[in-house]
Amino acid sequence: MFEEFVLTASTADLSEEPRAREDADAVEFRMDLADSPLAQLDAYDGELPLLVTNRASWEGGEADDLGRFDALSTALGHEAVAAVDVELAALRGNAPEGEESHATALRDTAREEGVAVVVSVHDFESTPEPAALVDLLADAADEGDVGKLATTATAPADALAMIEATHETTAAGHRVATMCMGEPGRHTRAVTPIYGSKIGYAPVDPANATAPGQYPLATLRELVDGLRGGGTSE
């Protein structure tokens, strides 16, 4: 997974999966935002593979204790689960007590189960300089199968920095997924795949976006595919 671009439909409700099939390649299941996530997984009989995310509250999510790792670990046993998201700060020990050992154990289990590991970094305030973005992406990519970085763009230069960092890290052989949150960076969601970004996120229901600035799912599919080819002349 993630050798080619994967468009994930982000949701806290797996019963939305049939609506996502036409446009998405996978579903990101936001367990931290879901009611009874493990029961939903047990009942899941959809077609799309799942990327499971149980975002910690210290990284902008709603999972607020180490129990999130138990839930993720149980999730890894489900056949439909093809990938798991783990925060870089947890793997690198820059997170609350206990996170590092739980995160590395979860990564080991994922590897045993053949589940891909997406190592993520979020900045809900700003977009650092390109060199700092490159370092973060290289670190994240080194810790898993894909390094994912979502920062907040407050000006067009932030979007350019993310595009540049995507290009540079991809050219250096890292597998990355990148996007800017916020209005000035919205177009990066359509454009960074051209420079190598391997994962896109969009809500099935635009009313339930999981980050600021996301496009509706069908829109992002059309933009990504349209920009990558399918034109009428060479």
Ligand SMILES: O=C1C[C@@](O)(C(=O)O)C[C@@H](O)[C@@H]1O
């Ligand atoms: O990390 C990401 C990326 C994201 O924050 C976005 O900006 O689209 C959306 C989240 O659901 C996902 O876990």
